[in-house]
Amino acid sequence: MLQPLSNCAIIGAMTGTPRQRARAQAIEDIKRIAKEQLAREGSAALSLRAIARELGIVSSAVYRYVPSRDDLLTMLIVDAYNSLGDAVEAAEGACARDDLRGRWLALGSTARAWAVERPSEYALIYGSPVPGYQAPVEQTGDPGTRVSFLLLALLVDVERRRPPSAPLSGPLGEDLAALRDTLGLEIGDDLLARGYLAFTAMFGLISFEVFGQYRGSFTDCAAHFEHQLGRLADLLGI
Amino acid sequence: MLQPLSNCAIIGAMTGTPRQRARAQAIEDIKRIAKEQLAREGSAALSLRAIARELGIVSSAVYRYVPSRDDLLTMLIVDAYNSLGDAVEAAEGACARDDLRGRWLALGSTARAWAVERPSEYALIYGSPVPGYQAPVEQTGDPGTRVSFLLLALLVDVERRRPPSAPLSGPLGEDLAALRDTLGLEIGDDLLARGYLAFTAMFGLISFEVFGQYRGSFTDCAAHFEHQLGRLADLLGI
DNA sequence: AACAAAAGAGAGCATCGCTCTTGCCAGGAC
DNA sequence: GTCCTGGCAAGAGCGATGCTCTCTTTTGTT
Numbered sequence: 001m002l003q004p005l006s007n008c009a010i011i012g013a014m015t016g017t018p019r020q021r022a023r024a025q026a027i028e029d030i031k032r033i034a035k036e037q038l039a040r041e042g043s044a045a046l047s048l049r050a051i052a053r054e055l056g057i058v059s060s061a062v063y064r065y066v067p068s069r070d071d072l073l074t075m076l077i078v079d080a081y082n083s084l085g086d087a088v089e090a091a092e093g094a095c096a097r098d099d100l101r102g103r104w105l106a107l108g109s110t111a112r113a114w115a116v117e118r119p120s121e122y123a124l125i126y127g128s129p130v131p132g133y134q135a136p137v138e139q140t141g142d143p144g145t146r147v148s149f150l151l152l153a154l155l156v157d158v159e160r161r162r163p164p165s166a167p168l169s170g171p172l173g174e175d176l177a178a179l180r181d182t183l184g185l186e187i188g189d190d191l192l193a194r195g196y197l198a199f200t201a202m203f204g205l206i207s208f209e210v211f212g213q214y215r216g217s218f219t220d221c222a223a224h225f226e227h228q229l230g231r232l233a234d235l236l237g238i
Numbered sequence: 239m240l241q242p243l244s245n246c247a248i249i250g251a252m253t254g255t256p257r258q259r260a261r262a263q264a265i266e267d268i269k270r271i272a273k274e275q276l277a278r279e280g281s282a283a284l285s286l287r288a289i290a291r292e293l294g295i296v297s298s299a300v301y302r303y304v305p306s307r308d309d310l311l312t313m314l315i316v317d318a319y320n321s322l323g324d325a326v327e328a329a330e331g332a333c334a335r336d337d338l339r340g341r342w343l344a345l346g347s348t349a350r351a352w353a354v355e356r357p358s359e360y361a362l363i364y365g366s367p368v369p370g371y372q373a374p375v376e377q378t379g380d381p382g383t384r385v386s387f388l389l390l391a392l393l394v395d396v397e398r399r400r401p402p403s404a405p406l407s408g409p410l411g412e413d414l415a416a417l418r419d420t421l422g423l424e425i426g427d428d429l430l431a432r433g434y435l436a437f438t439a440m441f442g443l444i445s446f447e448v449f450g451q452y453r454g455s456f457t458d459c460a461a462h463f464e465h466q467l468g469r470l471a472d473l474l475g476i
Numbered sequence: 477a478a479c480a481a482a483a484g485a486g487a488g489c490a491t492c493g494c495t496c497t498t499g500c501c502a503g504g505a506c
Numbered sequence: 507g508t509c510c511t512g513g514c515a516a517g518a519g520c521g522a523t524g525c526t527c528t529c530t531t532t533t534g535t536t
Contacts, residue, residue, distance in 0.1 A: 019482070019534065026483095042367075044282035049523065060526080061484050069524065127366025128449055129280070144453075171458035172465050179455055197443075197466045201435065203451075204442020211366055213441075215382075217417055220409035227410050228435045235473070257503070257513075287492065298495080299515050307493065 080121040085146030100238040165190040323384030338476040403428035
């Protein structure tokens with residue numbers, strides 16, 4: 001299980017020499033303003049010059065703290081992954097471990113609430129990739145898998161309660177077997193496939209809502225989401 | 239049912255005065271190069287100056303044909319919606335009308351194939367909105383609903399074969415009733431909700447694949463997609 | 477107090493979207 | 507056939523971007 005890493009920046013700001021503290025604080029300020037800009041203007045309009053203006057310094061000074069605009073975006077993506085991971089882990093961890101359905105519902109509801117509250121940050125990690133920019137996996141890798149690992153852990157607990165199912169044949173069966181190997185988790189093909197579908201459908205629901213694809217079909221998106229989350233729980237057999 | 243409108247540009251290029259033909263051809267050239275740029279660089283890197291360079295004209299000349307970069311984006315979005323609509327309508331229309339499952343599978347497979355072939359155009363319509371730009375609904379409205387209308391028509395045929403289900407209560411029930419009213423379609427609450435889930439899950443699956451969220455979990459994404467499409471057909475009871 | 481490292485300032489380069497003015501040139505009216 | 511007007515391209519220019527370079531100032535450390 002992954003550790004909550006998102007507060008390491010705060011820890012960093014409290015330790016070290018005054019120079020290091022000031023530097024960490026400056027980076028935090030830059031990221032804070034960047035997130036505000038992101039929420040106002042969108043990811044492509046993220047401007048280091050505008051950040052510098054708002055910070056009251058000249059644009060070239062920002063480069064003392066951030067190597068480039070793309071690196072700043074990567075930092076924000078990592079932050080977003082960790083923020084989402086923190087929220088979902090906390091909510092899921094508050095459930096009784098044997099309350100499988102409750103854990104799934106908590107996971108989903110919290111992810112949706114997080115996304116609806118920060119649509120711009122959600123778009124950063126689950127939207128179409130920012131053009132001309134591919135987030136480096138070595139940076140985003142671990143934080144980017146926290147939610148999926150949470151679901152996988154849930155699936156392991158589900159599997160324990162269910163009779164073992166026959167493995168799937170064909171190319172999908174081979175892929176699932178390979179996944180089982182690399183992850184080292186005991187989840188049958190059937191449940192693993194159902195889990196993938198539930199996970200993808202859940203983020204599909206969130207994306208449709210956040211990105212405005214419903215075009216106002218629902219006045220109460222939360223009710224719709226909860227309803228569908230229940231259906232997905234049924235699909236998982238919990 | 240909506241007409242296939244996407245070839246009106248070609249019709250426009252064949253008719254009218256030489257002036258109008260040349261103008262329509264120029265706009266087509268601009269859009270073609272824009273799509274190539276989109277595929278290479280991404281939507282935010284879409285540059286009118288680069289288009290002008292590739293076209294061998296000066297940047298200001300492009301503004302004779304395209305009012306602004308945002309308007310060009312809107313044109314591309316409408317084109318993408320229509321291209322996807324054409325493909326899906328053709329594939330679904332080739333199925334026997336009473337082959338409900340076949341129609342659903344054709345709809346989904348074709349949508350996925352279209353998206354995998356043109357990830358940049360898919361991102362344009364189903365990705366996170368291009369920053370600082372909201373596609374005007376009056377332009378994208380009709381083409382943007384073609385696929386959903388196809389699914390709704392399918393759901394109507396499904397409903398005819400199924401025993402009527404009890405309406406849902408609560409806010410979701412009210413939303414679904416309002417949808418039934420405005421659309422004028424006879425689809426029960428239960429099936430309508432299932433249809434929404436299936437639709438959203440399908441595009442969630444496509445988005446996860448196209449946007450690289452699976453991080454290489456599947457060597458055969460098509461097999462995985464077909465498998466899940468079958469599960470969603472089961473969910474629809476077809 | 478002196479030093480060195482870090483931070484900031486400013487100029488500059490290439491790019492972008494977009495506007496304006498200036499010519500040019502061909503299609504349509506006569 | 508000629509004339510003229512409307513559409514078209516060119517070019518300069520404005521404000522903005524990311525990023526680099528150099529120079530100066532600040533500041534923590536010794």
